[in-house]
Structure formats: structure tokens, C-alpha cells
Amino acid sequence: MIINPGFKAKRDKSNRLPPGQYETTDFPVLSLGPTPQISKNDFSIKFFGLIDKEIEWSWEDIQKQPIVDVKTDIHCVTKWSKFDTKWQGVSIDYIIEKLNLKPDVTHVIAYSYDGYTTNIPLSDIQNNQAWIAVSYDNKDIESAHGGPVRLLVPHLYFWKSAKWLRGIEFTNQDKPGFWETRGYHNYGDPWKEERYSFDD
Numbered sequence: 001m002i003i004n005p006g007f008k009a010k011r012d013k014s015n016r017l018p019p020g021q022y023e024t025t026d027f028p029v030l031s032l033g034p035t036p037q038i039s040k041n042d043f044s045i046k047f048f049g050l051i052d053k054e055i056e057w058s059w060e061d062i063q064k065q066p067i068v069d070v071k072t073d074i075h076c077v078t079k080w081s082k083f084d085t086k087w088q089g090v091s092i093d094y095i096i097e098k099l100n101l102k103p104d105v106t107h108v109i110a111y112s113y114d115g116y117t118t119n120i121p122l123s124d125i126q127n128n129q130a131w132i133a134v135s136y137d138n139k140d141i142e143s144a145h146g147g148p149v150r151l152l153v154p155h156l157y158f159w160k161s162a163k164w165l166r167g168i169e170f171t172n173q174d175k176p177g178f179w180e181t182r183g184y185h186n187y188g189d190p191w192k193e194e195r196y197s198f199d200d
Ligand SMILES: Nc1nc2c(c(=O)[nH]1)N[C@H]1C(S)=C(S)[C@@H](COP(=O)(O)O)O[C@H]1N2
Pocket: 027, 028, 029, 030, 031, 032, 033, 076, 077, 112, 113, 114, 115, 116, 144, 145, 146, 158, 159, 160, 161, 162, 163, 164
């Protein structure tokens, strides 16, 4: 039997480090520009696209949704990995249940307050793989790390986890985002080292 090495490593707790990564214990900040300051009062997030009815939540609305704890390793394409980061957030599964997606949805596009976008296949944000994070270690997410609300998709390189999230579109078209149109890999699996588009 041939075992995919990435698959094996993912399940082997003694090897949590994807190829080419090193472990860091601090939390580096990686942003393409200045940190936008979005107050909780001004914040809202919209879910739109190929769905029955759009949902728009204020910060207060999000607090009324089921918020779960997520403990996960994260992997940045610049080669740092951080183990056991602790977030609190709303599962995308829960949001998808409410939205009633059209059957032709294949991708989601995350939109951020700084103009950043990123594309993710629908199947990668389903089944307990992605969250709308509202706090980090039970404290507000620092602005530099994407507060008030960021996307968390930890099984892909961290550039897919859009900071300062303001919307998620459900679409039947793949729309490569900020980094994906600038040479980063379209999918970004850390276990396969899908860093740049020539890593195919
Ligand atoms: N809106 C937005 N989201 C973003 C970015 C950004 O510049 N803008 N940078 C991405 C990149 S390249 C990485 S590695 C992570 C970094 O998150 P951190 O600053 O909390 O470590 O956020 C991702 N999300």
C-alpha cells in the first residue's frame, strides 16, 4: 500500500511540522499594507452569492451565534509554523446550514477591509475545517492579527485565513485572490509544499 506522505505526517503527532517549515513560539504579523482599524461598532460581515438570502451580521449578531473553541497548528508560507493556537469562532458549517447554498457553488471568496481577497474551494471550508474567528486565546483578536474578525482555515497556508474579514461570497467560479494572482499557489496545501504557482 502506498501512503501519501503528507497524509501520514498530518496524523503523526510526533511530526507536526510540514516540510520546509520551522516552529516559532511568537506570533509574527504578516500584512500587505497598514493595519486597518475597524471598530466593533463599525464592523459587519456579509455572506452573499449563490444562496437563498444574504445574511449580514454586526459584531453583536455574531456573539449570538454558537461560538466554539478551536485549537490548531498554523503554517505560514514564509516558513513559520505555530502549534496549538487557540481561537474562538463560528463554524462555517453552521453558517452554510443557514444560507441554503445553490447546488452549483464550488468556491468561496473571502473579502477583507484592506482590499485583500482569497479563494478557497467550498469543500475546504466544510466539515469542521474553517471558522469565522472572533477571539484569540479568549481575548479580542489584535488589529494586527485581523480583528475584530478573521477567517481561520488552518489546514491551508495561513494566507488563506483572511484578516479583517468583511464578506464571504459563495460562487460557481474560482477567483484567484491577492496572493494567488501574484505567484502564490492557487490551493496552498502545506503538507504538499504548495507555496508558489510553479510548485504544481
Ligand atoms: N486582509 C488580509 N488578510 C491577510 C493578509 C493581509 O495582508 N490582509 N495576509 C495574509 C498572510 S500572507 C498571512 S501569512 C496571514 C498572517 O496572519 P498574522 O499576521 O495574524 O500572522 O494573514 C493572511 N491574511
